[in-house]
Amino acid sequence: MKESKQYKIFKVFxxxxxxxxxxxxxxxxLNVIAQSFSSxxxxxxxxxxxxxxxxxIDTYKTIAQDSMFWINYKNTVVYTVVGTAISMFLTTIFAYxxxxxxxxxxxxxxxxxxxxxxxxxxxVPNYVLINSLGFGxxxxxxxxxxxxxxxxxxxxxxxxxxxxxxLEEAASIDGLNTYGxxxxxxxxxxxxxxxxxxxxxxxxxxxxxxxxxLYLDQKELFPVTMYLRNMIAGVTGATSAGASSADNLTQIxxxxxxxxxxxxxxxxxxxxxxxQKYFVSGVMLGSVK
Amino acid sequence: MAEIKVExxxxxxxxxxxxxxxxxxxxxxxxxxxxxxxxxxxxxxIIFKYGPMFGNIIAFRRFMPGGKIxxxxxxxxxxxxxxxxxxTFWNVFKNTLMLGGLTLIICFPMPIIFxxxxxxxxxxxxxxxxxTASYLPHFLSIVIVAGMILQxxxxxxxxxxxxxxxxxxxxNFIQQAEWxxxxxxxxxIWQTMGWGAILYLAALTTIDESLYEAAKIDGANRWKQTLxxxxxxxxxxxxxxxxxxxxxxxxxGFEKIxxxxxxxxxxxxxxxxxxxxxxxxxxxxxxxxTAIGLFESIIGLVLVLSANGISRKLTERSLx
Numbered sequence: 001m002k003e004s005k006q007y008k009i010f011k012v013f014x015x016x017x018x019x020x021x022x023x024x025x026x027x028x029x030l031n032v033i034a035q036s037f038s039s040x041x042x043x044x045x046x047x048x049x050x051x052x053x054x055x056x057i058d059t060y061k062t063i064a065q066d067s068m069f070w071i072n073y074k075n076t077v078v079y080t081v082v083g084t085a086i087s088m089f090l091t092t093i094f095a096y097x098x099x100x101x102x103x104x105x106x107x108x109x110x111x112x113x114x115x116x117x118x119x120x121x122x123x124v125p126n127y128v129l130i131n132s133l134g135f136g137x138x139x140x141x142x143x144x145x146x147x148x149x150x151x152x153x154x155x156x157x158x159x160x161x162x163x164x165x166x167l168e169e170a171a172s173i174d175g176l177n178t179y180g181x182x183x184x185x186x187x188x189x190x191x192x193x194x195x196x197x198x199x200x201x202x203x204x205x206x207x208x209x210x211x212x213x214l215y216l217d218q219k220e221l222f223p224v225t226m227y228l229r230n231m232i233a234g235v236t237g238a239t240s241a242g243a244s245s246a247d248n249l250t251q252i253x254x255x256x257x258x259x260x261x262x263x264x265x266x267x268x269x270x271x272x273x274x275x276q277k278y279f280v281s282g283v284m285l286g287s288v289k
Numbered sequence: 290m291a292e293i294k295v296e297x298x299x300x301x302x303x304x305x306x307x308x309x310x311x312x313x314x315x316x317x318x319x320x321x322x323x324x325x326x327x328x329x330x331x332x333x334x335i336i337f338k339y340g341p342m343f344g345n346i347i348a349f350r351r352f353m354p355g356g357k358i359x360x361x362x363x364x365x366x367x368x369x370x371x372x373x374x375x376x377t378f379w380n381v382f383k384n385t386l387m388l389g390g391l392t393l394i395i396c397f398p399m400p401i402i403f404x405x406x407x408x409x410x411x412x413x414x415x416x417x418x419x420x421t422a423s424y425l426p427h428f429l430s431i432v433i434v435a436g437m438i439l440q441x442x443x444x445x446x447x448x449x450x451x452x453x454x455x456x457x458x459x460x461n462f463i464q465q466a467e468w469x470x471x472x473x474x475x476x477x478i479w480q481t482m483g484w485g486a487i488l489y490l491a492a493l494t495t496i497d498e499s500l501y502e503a504a505k506i507d508g509a510n511r512w513k514q515t516l517x518x519x520x521x522x523x524x525x526x527x528x529x530x531x532x533x534x535x536x537x538x539x540x541x542g543f544e545k546i547x548x549x550x551x552x553x554x555x556x557x558x559x560x561x562x563x564x565x566x567x568x569x570x571x572x573x574x575x576x577x578x579t580a581i582g583l584f585e586s587i588i589g590l591v592l593v594l595s596a597n598g599i600s601r602k603l604t605e606r607s608l609x
Contacts, residue, residue, distance in 0.1 A: 283488065
């Protein structure tokens, strides 16, 4: 097989472009990591790019000693675990019920759910509702309002629909009721889709900050994203670490911000290489329609 | 008259015609467990999704914070007239259209180009590496994304080092209104390009290899093959995603803007959702903000429905 000269030139060009894209994608990460290990003087002089300058790990120690940071980190873990559990429970039972063709009213109920994807109540009515339910300053404001993602539910529903019906028929002849079939037959066969859904929800909860920003005003309840948000927004004295280590209280140093960012991304970066394929397969499942 | 199939002792199915009520009774007796699974999700949807929809009633009523959740008294279209006569509203409306439009025009084609470039890479490991790296930004909290943007565009950040090298001056990007759109769109590309390419890459693998073989025999070079085989092959995917994007065209990245904007850049950065956030939740003009929100939601719905309708007419492809 012969390749034209132009195609060879294109290939060199193509590989170069892709390398540049990868570099640009990763650069912000590398820059944050480099700044987190650098001294403030070098950062302020604009001299930290890919590698740390004026190596310093004091800021890591300072943040590690800030009890508020760890309280917020623990909150993020709790919100993620509880939120994901609630979401998975509701999404699974909803998707399973809607996947049954014998269910009378199935079409209407699916539409009832899908409609909420295209029309939502809006910020203020949601805010009024959550507060009038008494969810303010509680975990419920964080984990309940977004519990079911209709998009995820549709992915699961189409997965259940593609399961062979004979399996469930056999189980029902063996005397299993609907709950038994779902628990003992369907769920064990759905591990792949369940893993994907757990990851979708867990990452969503881990990264979420806005509900906390709206509904929580006690620092002890904040997720770590809010700790970071207050830091980058330059909220004065937002953290005890920022207040104790910086001479200038109104300005939290770039170094401290970087350390907090690194510590917040770390869990995601650690599991990312292992779980990436589940996300990709989830997107594929979602596109089957 | 409704019909229902009833199993009778393992023998043949017979169709019994009965009154609707009796039919409902039979269905419930047979499938009550299945219906019981629906109870919680439906209650959830009614309270947390449909509740706020009906909560929009306060756009037509005077609402007092701490008072009744459906407001105190009818005021008709008072709040709608208010925003139509509000010059700030028209500015944020324009900004929303600008940011949404720029995102659609610039960010939408990026994943397609990226997928086409990746498709020409035969070295599997390199391809995998590029893909893995490019998906990474998708998994970050928007707070981290904002933190990175602020750091890169800071006066002592990397971008300013480059700018200073060429021009000898530094620009305080984040405090200048004329830079906001550039920052927004560029970071949007960074966040979405890799992840957005997944579906195109999947579509590319489904293209029949024999088409390429045939084209080669006919003497078509790689560019011609791309034009006449590859692009038509992923066109259905492009159309579906384009509809989705047009439909959500007004839903600009509210959280990102909220984290990045400041009063100095409102002139270009303030959009409908951030404006109604400030008016509604910071200044407690709940009804006014709800009216603006309702207007935005309705435009959003109309956009999705029309994009879908047009696509069904033109290409016979649609979301439903």
